[in-house]
Amino acid sequence: MEFKKFLKYLLFVVIVIGLGFLYSFSSARNLQKKIGEPVIEFSQGDNNFLTHSMVNKLLIQNEETIKNKAKSKVNLYGLENRVLKNPYVESAAVFLTVDGQLKTIIKQRTPVARIIEKNDSYYIDKQGVKVPLSANYSARVLLISGIQNDAQIKEILPLVSFILKDNFLQKEIVGIDKSDVNEYQFAVRSGDYKIDFGNLTEVDIKFKKLKAFYNKAFDDKTIQNYKAINLKYHNQVVCTK
Template sequence: MAFKKSLKYILFLVLIVGLGLLQSFSKKRSGSKKINKITVNFQDDKALFLSPDMVNKLLIQNVDSLTNQAKSKLDLHNLECKVIENPYVARASVYLTLTGQLETTVTEREPIARIVSQSGSFYIDSKGVKLPLTENYTPRVILVTGIETPEAVQNITPLLGKIYEDEFLKKELIGVRMKANKELEFQVRSADYKIAFGKINEVDIKFKKLKAFYKKSFTDQIMKDYKNINLKYHNQVVCTK
């Protein structure tokens, strides 16, 4: 009886050791396999500023070639960091498949406005992150002038985000200028009049007033008669001809 128990115990140990050796061998064999393909995917198929070839170049910086390189020698975190260093990239994920394929998924930053200042011109995303201009892509976004400091960019970014997320405002408001008194003035697509927005306050209320005014005025066919629309006054839209 005691012999049978000892035998079972020995067989169990042999099994455990065997599985460990097998796993170690399998891991070593997998690590020695070569990268046979590099695939770049864009989140929601949105490739705006970058292309798969451009991402590939980011991946192989300081590396002669990723293909035919042993999987065990790859530093995936380092590869991700190289991709994320690009100003157009919001997030990146780099991983290996069981078949030896290097997969990269990129989420690009989405521009919501173009800032034109004395120091230069650039796009910003919904977080106020600067995106350089590029010949690869020219987004149709609102043009912003009169913004000269990083603080001013951050202050106006939430307002610009609301415009970008609203189909009507995004289509109609094509330009905004911050005047010396820190008040905003909008340029519109449909006519030559200006919209005096005032300071960056009560943003939702002002846009709600504007949309309600547009709905009524376009119905009455009177928008073409105005030169200025003023949203600065509480519960009022003041127009001048």
């Protein structure tokens, strides 16, 4: 009986060693497996700013393409960081699949406005991150002038967010101009008149006044009679013809 137990124990040890050897051999072969053509996916929307070929260039390692490299030679962390440094990329994941494909999933930044300065122009996303203009794509977004620094970008973001969340305002307001005294004026789609919004206090109340005025002005077709609509005064809309 003791001898049978010994044989069973010995057989168990041999099986464990054999499985360990097979696993090590398989892992070694897997690490030496060559990588095929990289697979690139763009999540949550179209690849407006970046193309597949542009991402492929970001995946170049030591001036060599990733294709046909051994899996063990690929620095996934370094590749992911390289992709994330691109100003059009909001998030990225670079990983190897079981069958040896290098896969990259990218979420691009979504511009919400275009800042126009005297000597520069760029987009900002919903976090206020600056996004350079692109030769591949021109986004139809709010045009904002009068912004001079990052603090002013942060200040105007809640106003931009409010406009974009409202279906009517998003279609109607096409431009925002900030004055030197921190007051804002809107350019609109429905006419050549301007909307004097004032400072960024009571934002929701001012927009409610504007919508109420619009309901009447569009209904009686008098909207084109005005050159300016002023929302700065409490409980009233003052119009200039």
